[in-house]
Amino acid sequence: MKLYDYFRSSAAYRVRIALNLKGIAVSRAHVHLVRGMQHDADYRARNPHGLVPALELDDGRVITQSLAIIEYLDETHPAPPLLPATPEDRARVRGIALAIAADIHPIDNLRVLQHLEATFAADAAARATWYAHWIALGFDALERDLAGDARTGRFCHGDAPTLADCFVVPQVANAHRARLDMARWPTLARIDAACQTVPAFTDAAPARQPDAE
Amino acid sequence: MKLYDYFRSSAAYRVRIALNLKGIAVSRAHVHLVRGMQHDADYRARNPHGLVPALELDDGRVITQSLAIIEYLDETHPAPPLLPATPEDRARVRGIALAIAADIHPIDNLRVLQHLEATFAADAAARATWYAHWIALGFDALERDLAGDARTGRFCHGDAPTLADCFVVPQVANAHRARLDMARWPTLARIDAACQTVPAFTDAAPARQPDAE
Numbered sequence: 037m038k039l040y041d042y043f044r045s046s047a048a049y050r051v052r053i054a055l056n057l058k059g060i061a062v063s064r065a066h067v068h069l070v071r072g073m074q075h076d077a078d079y080r081a082r083n084p085h086g087l088v089p090a091l092e093l094d095d096g097r098v099i100t101q102s103l104a105i106i107e108y109l110d111e112t113h114p115a116p117p118l119l120p121a122t123p124e125d126r127a128r129v130r131g132i133a134l135a136i137a138a139d140i141h142p143i144d145n146l147r148v149l150q151h152l153e154a155t156f157a158a159d160a161a162a163r164a165t166w167y168a169h170w171i172a173l174g175f176d177a178l179e180r181d182l183a184g185d186a187r188t189g190r191f192c193h194g195d196a197p198t199l200a201d202c203f204v205v206p207q208v209a210n211a212h213r214a215r216l217d218m219a220r221w222p223t224l225a226r227i228d229a230a231c232q233t234v235p236a237f238t239d240a241a242p243a244r245q246p247d248a249e
Numbered sequence: 250m251k252l253y254d255y256f257r258s259s260a261a262y263r264v265r266i267a268l269n270l271k272g273i274a275v276s277r278a279h280v281h282l283v284r285g286m287q288h289d290a291d292y293r294a295r296n297p298h299g300l301v302p303a304l305e306l307d308d309g310r311v312i313t314q315s316l317a318i319i320e321y322l323d324e325t326h327p328a329p330p331l332l333p334a335t336p337e338d339r340a341r342v343r344g345i346a347l348a349i350a351a352d353i354h355p356i357d358n359l360r361v362l363q364h365l366e367a368t369f370a371a372d373a374a375a376r377a378t379w380y381a382h383w384i385a386l387g388f389d390a391l392e393r394d395l396a397g398d399a400r401t402g403r404f405c406h407g408d409a410p411t412l413a414d415c416f417v418v419p420q421v422a423n424a425h426r427a428r429l430d431m432a433r434w435p436t437l438a439r440i441d442a443a444c445q446t447v448p449a450f451t452d453a454a455p456a457r458q459p460d461a462e
Contacts, residue, residue, distance in 0.1 A: 085352065085387075097337060100344045101351065108337070124310060126324065128317075131314045134316055138316075156375075174298075177299070184297075
């Protein structure tokens with residue numbers, strides 16, 4: 037399998053964590069988003085959406101969307117499981133992941149920030165305020181979710197990493213980059229700190245990738 | 250089970266379709282988003298994210314996020330299945346759903362449009378252009394995905410509805426509301442037309458809901 041990756045992509049970072057947790061080795065191709073490599077015809081032929089990550093299977097078929105890729109990895113490499121056993125708990129873990137994957141990250145994505153600049157002449161300060169707004173709004177709700185549920189343990193769900201933690205850690209990294217003070221979200225900060233003791237998470241960090249700048 | 254619903258919410262519409270395809274009856278509560286009912290303390294206690302849909306289970310626990318809810322319904326009520334049998338095909342169907350759930354809809358959501366108005370003084374015309382931009386960008390890629398894959402049939406994946414169709418139909422409805430010409434996306438238009446012959450889809454339409462205005 038080959039992962040189309042970019043060190044700073046928060047969505048690719050999720051998949052790197054899942055691959056590490058499962059101990060799955062893949063080859064890598066680096067798609068430099070800021071240089072616009074996602075628009076190259078060769079990449080668009082593989083992934084018309086022009087986003088990363090994408091996972092190319094050995095038969096040439098391509099899976100897009102970080103959550104779909106991680107569910108695929110969990111189905112094809114079941115140990116250790118990234119989803120809990122009951123449907124109710126699985127729904128909770130997917131809900132946490134999607135609160136980030138659907139409600140925070142897409143609104144702050146590079147192409148949206150570029151479109152804000154092009155359309156509304158949003159300068160760097162306005163873009164930074166926009167970026168922080170959606171993280172804070174989403175984290176306020178996630179913090180209430182996590183702090184108010186007895187199923188939260190050392191990690192988002194119990195005492196072993198799940199798919200939800202694969203989404204939380206890259207989003208917390210984005211919050212740090214935006215200089216948000218995580219003290220406002222103590223449960224998220226505590227879970228992130230627990231993840232930072234696990235090599236599967238730290239080895240997936242942007243600064244540790246071969247294409248890091 | 251109780252569904253927290255809003256007739257015009259595209260995310261709630263997805264869940265209504267899935268419930269109908271499964272033949273599952275639930276009670277309903279209507280959360281009027283334009284009147285701001287999602288901010289009420291009573292609703293926020295159930296769903297801190299303040300979005301719809303949310304599915305309240307009989308034990309009081311709440312599942313958020315349309316994709317997590319539909320996966321839960323598929324796991325607990327397996328017939329008819331909304332995901333195909335192989336991991337590769339399941340990943341494809343989830344990828345189509347997420348191309349809408351993560352890459353189109355969140356950027357066009359009501360709260361984002363309201364924030365554009367408040368932050369950048371985006372008037373109705375600017376908001377409409379923004380709204381259409383993200384649908385067109387996403388649909389261009391989805392059209393290539395669907396048209397170029399032999400697994401596409403009468404519906405997104407083969408000849409029976411899947412989870413992917415639950416996401417496509419509400420997004421096509423949004424495109425119609427934005428007066429986009431679906432002729433640009435013939436495969437998406439054809440799949441939507443096939444779905445419109447199935448009562449599970451038509452009965453879930455916003456205009457058919459008890460809270461429709």
